[in-house]
Amino acid sequence: MKKIVVMLLWLCWASPAFAGERILALAPHICEILYAIGAGKDVVGAVSYCDYPDAARQLPRIGAYNRINVEAALALQPTMAIVLDMQTPGIKQLQALGVKIIQSYPKSVDEVIGDIRRLGQLTGHQQQASQLAGDLQRRLDQLQAQSTQIPVFYEIWAKPLLTAGKHTFIDDVLSELGLHNVFGHVELEAPRVNIEAVIAANPKVIIIPSEKRDVKERTAFWHKWLGKDIRVITVNPDLIHRPGPRLLDGMEHLNQALQQELSLEH
Amino acid sequence: MSIKQSPWAMFFALFAVSVCIAWFLLGLGEHWINPFNPTSDIDSRILWELRSPRLLTAFAVGGMLALAGAWFQVLLGNPLAEPYVLGVAGSAAVGAVSAMAMVPDTAWAVSLGAFIGAWVGIAIVLSFAHLGSVRLLLAGVVLAAFWAAILMLLIALLPERGVVRAYAWMMGDLSNSALPVWSLLLAWGAALCCGLILSLSLDKLLLGEKHAASLGVDVPRLRIFLLLLASAVTAIAVTAAGTIGFVGLVVPHLMRLLFGSLHKSVLIASAFGGGVLLMLADTAARTVISPAELPVGVLTAMIGVPVFLWLLLRRDT
Numbered sequence: 126m127k128k129i130v131v132m133l134l135w136l137c138w139a140s141p142a143f144a145g146e147r148i149l150a151l152a153p154h155i156c157e158i159l160y161a162i163g164a165g166k167d168v169v170g171a172v173s174y175c176d177y178p179d180a181a182r183q184l185p186r187i188g189a190y191n192r193i194n195v196e197a198a199l200a201l202q203p204t205m206a207i208v209l210d211m212q213t214p215g216i217k218q219l220q221a222l223g224v225k226i227i228q229s230y231p232k233s234v235d236e237v238i239g240d241i242r243r244l245g246q247l248t249g250h251q252q253q254a255s256q257l258a259g260d261l262q263r264r265l266d267q268l269q270a271q272s273t274q275i276p277v278f279y280e281i282w283a284k285p286l287l288t289a290g291k292h293t294f295i296d297d298v299l300s301e302l303g304l305h306n307v308f309g310h311v312e313l314e315a316p317r318v319n320i321e322a323v324i325a326a327n328p329k330v331i332i333i334p335s336e337k338r339d340v341k342e343r344t345a346f347w348h349k350w351l352g353k354d355i356r357v358i359t360v361n362p363d364l365i366h367r368p369g370p371r372l373l374d375g376m377e378h379l380n381q382a383l384q385q386e387l388s389l390e391h
Numbered sequence: 392m393s394i395k396q397s398p399w400a401m402f403f404a405l406f407a408v409s410v411c412i413a414w415f416l417l418g419l420g421e422h423w424i425n426p427f428n429p430t431s432d433i434d435s436r437i438l439w440e441l442r443s444p445r446l447l448t449a450f451a452v453g454g455m456l457a458l459a460g461a462w463f464q465v466l467l468g469n470p471l472a473e474p475y476v477l478g479v480a481g482s483a484a485v486g487a488v489s490a491m492a493m494v495p496d497t498a499w500a501v502s503l504g505a506f507i508g509a510w511v512g513i514a515i516v517l518s519f520a521h522l523g524s525v526r527l528l529l530a531g532v533v534l535a536a537f538w539a540a541i542l543m544l545l546i547a548l549l550p551e552r553g554v555v556r557a558y559a560w561m562m563g564d565l566s567n568s569a570l571p572v573w574s575l576l577l578a579w580g581a582a583l584c585c586g587l588i589l590s591l592s593l594d595k596l597l598l599g600e601k602h603a604a605s606l607g608v609d610v611p612r613l614r615i616f617l618l619l620l621a622s623a624v625t626a627i628a629v630t631a632a633g634t635i636g637f638v639g640l641v642v643p644h645l646m647r648l649l650f651g652s653l654h655k656s657v658l659i660a661s662a663f664g665g666g667v668l669l670m671l672a673d674t675a676a677r678t679v680i681s682p683a684e685l686p687v688g689v690l691t692a693m694i695g696v697p698v699f700l701w702l703l704l705r706r707d708t
Contacts, residue, residue, distance in 0.1 A: 173548075173550075174550055189547070189548075192547070282555075282556055282559075284501075284564075284566075284567040285559050285564045285566055285567060285684075286566070287555065287556070287559070290683075308682065308683075311682065311683050313683055315555050316682075316683035316684075317559060317564075317683060317684045317686075318682050318683055318684060319420070319421060319566070319677050319681065319682060319684050320441060320566070321420050321421040321437055321441060321442075321677075322421050322681060322682030322683075324421075324433065324437065325421050325422070325682070326682070337495075339497070
C-alpha cells in the first residue's frame, strides 16, 4: 500500500500539468530542440542567435546566451526558463521569482540525444521528443559503424590557428564519426596551436567549420605545408557546433564529404 | 672609450648580440633544428618560412614598441607612459574587433580594422597635443577608458566563438602579421634613425620644456612631431601583432638603468633590447606548452618583470 502511494506521489511529481507552460529558450540549440519536439508554440522568448527555425526569428529577445535582461524576461510572464549555464547573470533572480529553471548544456553527442528526451518530458512532448531522439540515435549508430581513425585537423580559426582540444563537444563529434582529432589530447577548450605542431601531427584531412572562409587560400596553404594529398572540407558551423537536433545533419554531411574526398583518392 | 659613448660601437655590439640570440632561438620549436644544417627539406622550410619571419617580426615589433615607449616617456614627462597610454591600442582593438564582427571570415580585415582604428585614435589625441603634457596625458587616459568601454560593448555583442578570437588578438599574435617582414624591419630602422636625429633635442626636453626652449629647441613642433612619430610606430606594431603589453613600458627603463639616460644610447639599446625581449618571449610562447601556444603578452611580463625588479634593487645598493 505504502509503495503504491509513493509511486502515485512520484508520478504526480514527475508528470506535472503542462498546459500553458510559457518557456524562455536561452540558447540557440535550446530553441531548435523545442521547435523540433513540437514545443515551439510554448516558447515566449529567446536570445540573440536563436535563428532556426524561421519561426524562432520572430520571438522577442531578452538578451544573449551569457546575460539576460530580467525585467524583459519577466514581462513575458514565463513559467519555465531553459538555460545553458546556471551561473548566467539574472538566472538566480528568475528562479527566486518562481520561474522553473532547467539547464541544457550537452557536452557530447549522446548528451544531445539525452537532452532532447529530457526536455520532451519536462515540457510535455515526450512522444515527439522520443521519436526524434530515436531517429537521431539510429542515424548516429549508422555513422558509428564506420571507424576509419583518419587523422583530422579541425581548423576553428585560421589566424591565429585555433582547434578543438580534449573533452570538447567538437572532439566528441569527431570521435563519434570514427575520426582521430590530432589535438584531441590537448587539455584546453580551444588551444591556439603552432603550424609546426600541425605539420608534426600530419593530419590527412583539414575540416574548416565555415563556408564563408576563403577556402581556396586555406587549401593552397595546407597543400604547401602538408602535401598535395591533404583534403580540405568545409562544414556549416551552425550544424556541427550547436548541440541541437540538426547535429546529425551536420555529421552526415561531414561524413559524406569525407567519403567523397577519400574515394577520389583511390 | 666606453661603449656608452660611441653610438656606432654600441649599435654594432648590440646587433651582433641580437643576431647570436636570434640564431639560437631559430633552432627552438616543436623540435630542435640546427640552423646551420637542417636535415630535411621540410625542416629547412620550417626554419626559413615559418620560424625566421616570425622571429624577425617579433624583433621589429618589440623594438618599435620599446622606442615608442621611450618617446612617450619623455614626451609626457612621465615614467609610467608606454605606447598604449594614449589609447592607441584601445582604438586599434576597437577597429580590429569591429572588423571581426562585421566580416568574420576575412582575416586581413582585422589588420585593416586595427590600422584604421589606431589612426582614428591618434587623430583624436593629436587635437590635444598643443595643451601641454599633463592635459595630453589626461585626455589620452580618458580616451583609453572610452575605447575600453566600447571594446567591452563589442565583446558583449559578439557570439561565443568571436570572443575567443577577440581575446586571442588582444593578447598579441606574431604568427600572422599582415605586414610583410621587410616592411616591419624597414619601419624599425626608420624609427631608430628618426629617434637618433632627435636624440639631442630629447635630452634637452628631459630638462623641462622651458630649459629646452632656452637651449634652442622648438618645443611645440618637437612635441607634435614626437607624438606623431611615436603613435605611427605604435600603430604599425599593433597592426602587425595585436596588443603586446609591457615591452614598451619596461625596456626603456631597463636600458636607462643599464646604459644611462642619454637618448642616443637609450634609443639604440631600446630598439635592440625590445626586439630581443619579444623574440625570447615569443619563442617561449610557442614552445612552453607545445603543441598549444601561449599568448605572447603573458610571457613578456613573466620574463620582463623579474629582470626589471632585480635591476631596480641592484642599482640602489
